[in-house]
Amino acid sequence: MARDVDGVDYSSSSSGSTKRWKYHVFLSFRGEDTRKNFTDHLYAALKRKGLRTFRDEEELERGESINPSLVQATEKSRSVIIVFSPNYASSTWCLDELQKILQLKEETSLQVFPILYGVNPSDVRKQKGSFADAFIRHEERFAEDKIKVQKWRDALQKVASLSGWDSKDR
Template sequence: MGTEEVRRCVLSSASTHQWKYDVFMSFRGEDIRKTFAAHLFRALRQAGICYFRDNDKVETGVFIEPRLLDAIHRSRVALVVFTANYADSWWCLNELVETLACHGRLGDHQGHVVLPIFYDVEPRDVRKQSG
């Protein structure tokens, strides 16, 4: 998926909801922060797309801190980048649960879009996870 596709999603989702960011990206930092994620953030910035980006020093844990919750709730598009180790992180799984709950509340009628990206992993490897 390119930035042009993200831009189309952002532009096509008109609503009355107050968006703060165009894009929120959920990803396992240690997997792709300095590679894929860094390149995607740079491309989003160059395309003029407003995105939320945490810093490398965010404490990981079971509970999502309030500023991340706010970013999830106030982002028009959520990019969820599944990697081989994504599901090993409680933090990532909590972001995913909150993102999907937010989409359930806002849904397409409010212009909220969730786009999965499978980075170096097959979708079949992610489906039907349990435990």
């Protein structure tokens, strides 16, 4: 069993092989909502605790294809913190990333921790408020691919059932 300096096991045995985690935490968030405030503070706090944390602007190299890099970073992470904010669901990028995160959670030992930042749990679970507005636009834009939109809805419902935190509770 491999242990990091904090004594926590960051390896996982799967199919007889050992996987070493590159990151303790992968941060998933809607940049325009939280990058320069909540997520910056969360990232700094995690680093102060000695946790190797992936956040896209810190780890991606210029010119690198973002989507494959984010998928790879997620696969190399022990846990994911998803920051749900008012415009989270308006981003197809965030919704695709969320689907991948939940897929990895089912297939591996990935731990997922949601944080609600300026949204109610029912907004996420039932796609109400700004989430409802976003899905009206997605249904129009992806009228030919209703399955894609339904998968996003299902992913939000599933992650909303996980135990997490509300940023109002600090």
